[in-house]
Amino acid sequence: MSSPDQRSRSLLHVVGTRPNFVKAAPVIEALAGVEGLAQSLVHTGQHYDDVLSGSFFDELGLPDPDVNLGVGSGSHAVQTAEVMVRVEQVFEDVAPDRVFVYGDVNSTAAAALTAVKLHLPVAHVEAGLRSGDRSMPEEINRLVTDRIADVHFTTERDANENLAREGVDPAGIHFVGNVMIDALDRLRPAADSAAVRRRFALGEDRYIAVTLHRPRNVDDPDRLSSLLEALGHVQVAHDVRVVFPMHPRTAERVERFGLEEPAGAFTVIDPLGYLDFVGLMDGAAAVVTDSGGIQEETTVLGVPCLTVRPDTERPVTVREGTNRLFDGEPAGLADAVAERVSAGRDASRPELWDGRAAERIAGVVRDDLVGGR
Ligand code: UD1
Numbered sequence: 001m002s003s004p005d006q007r008s009r010s011l012l013h014v015v016g017t018r019p020n021f022v023k024a025a026p027v028i029e030a031l032a033g034v035e036g037l038a039q040s041l042v043h044t045g046q047h048y049d050d051v052l053s054g055s056f057f058d059e060l061g062l063p064d065p066d067v068n069l070g071v072g073s074g075s076h077a078v079q080t081a082e083v084m085v086r087v088e089q090v091f092e093d094v095a096p097d098r099v100f101v102y103g104d105v106n107s108t109a110a111a112a113l114t115a116v117k118l119h120l121p122v123a124h125v126e127a128g129l130r131s132g133d134r135s136m137p138e139e140i141n142r143l144v145t146d147r148i149a150d151v152h153f154t155t156e157r158d159a160n161e162n163l164a165r166e167g168v169d170p171a172g173i174h175f176v177g178n179v180m181i182d183a184l185d186r187l188r189p190a191a192d193s194a195a196v197r198r199r200f201a202l203g204e205d206r207y208i209a210v211t212l213h214r215p216r217n218v219d220d221p222d223r224l225s226s227l228l229e230a231l232g233h234v235q236v237a238h239d240v241r242v243v244f245p246m247h248p249r250t251a252e253r254v255e256r257f258g259l260e261e262p263a264g265a266f267t268v269i270d271p272l273g274y275l276d277f278v279g280l281m282d283g284a285a286a287v288v289t290d291s292g293g294i295q296e297e298t299t300v301l302g303v304p305c306l307t308v309r310p311d312t313e314r315p316v317t318v319r320e321g322t323n324r325l326f327d328g329e330p331a332g333l334a335d336a337v338a339e340r341v342s343a344g345r346d347a348s349r350p351e352l353w354d355g356r357a358a359e360r361i362a363g364v365v366r367d368d369l370v371g372g373r
Helices: 019-030 054-060 076-094 105-115 138-148 159-163 179-190 193-199 220-238 250-257 274-280 291-303 328-343 357-370
Strands: 009-015 036-042 098-102 120-123 149-152 173-175 207-211 240-245 267-269 286-289 306-307 321-323
Touching: 009 357, 019 036, 019 054, 019 098, 019 120, 019 179, 019 357, 036 076, 036 159, 036 357, 054 179, 054 207, 054 274, 076 105, 098 105, 098 173, 105 120, 105 138, 120 138, 138 321, 149 159, 149 357, 159 173, 173 220, 173 357, 179 274, 179 291, 179 357, 207 357, 220 240, 220 328, 250 291, 274 291, 286 291, 286 328, 291 306, 291 321, 306 328
Parallel strands: 009 036, 009 098, 098 120, 120 149, 149 173, 207 240, 207 286, 240 267, 286 306, 306 321
Antiparallel strands: none
């Protein structure tokens, strides 16, 4: 991206999955304005399909990665270990002054762990979120990353409290706001929900947009089958169409478990690029999801959201936003969706979700890393 000269400081970003790309794009852009700072970008290759990776780089205006580690899919141990082995070499070659990691995916924890062992300071963007549910791989990734990171950029005050409780040095915690909302604010005008509606022949129909990909919801055949059945019921009973851009993980499980039949009750489409998905959310009567970032995006868009999980690491979206948790039996899903649809739109902006989080991060970097030499 930009090569370090003798006077400049260098910073290396590691990304690997769809949500990482969304978060890194505004940060890289804001840091490009910091004088004396060279940046490089490493893609671990955890996500590799164009629908989950390439199209995001194009639409978000991310620079091409300087290196793609080509790690791909695998068990948690394999994927984490592959990222560590391959990124170690890059860290040694580039010798950055700081490594930036994002969110809570396997690539995040693997890169952070590798960096600290090489004595490279780590900055974690979206630090401090806690669901309290250690059965989720993301919760473990968050705990590990925050424990070893030097600088913590947080999106909500609960995250600061979590970090303080865990003994993290307050001097390294910066409440900056939400970079995912920076990306949303920047690109929402380019997201055309009418075009998405036409493309999927939705006419004037009300519809709900669904994304489900968490192991807890999709890896157990009985649970996945009941959830799909319940979604089919939503369409029939509540006169609202169901549109489901299906994550490859979920599609693979549907096929493996032989569940094509119930899925035929609604519209299953391939995963969408960033702009199309924002358009789909923006035009929806409600969103049903188990994603993290979507809970935040729907809050700012004002679209009612039902999160199919017993807990959330993003409590501000429930307290102040449009998000509600659904922890009941799948059979109760249709009624919960109907309640969300009837709630109507109500946009809100939690503190510092103002589209300027990346700018604040750039300010910290300017003071700490470049100015502080
Ligand atoms: C990962 C993250 C999850 C995040 C999600 C965003 C972890 C532990 N999980 O989940 O937190 O919400 O990304 O999408 O890091 N696959 C493809 N093409 C790809 C990538 C994956 O088909 O480009 C399929 C493969 O069958 C693969 C499966 O999806 O085995 C799971 O991929 P993986 O990266 O392990 O986790 P995700 O479920 O995508």
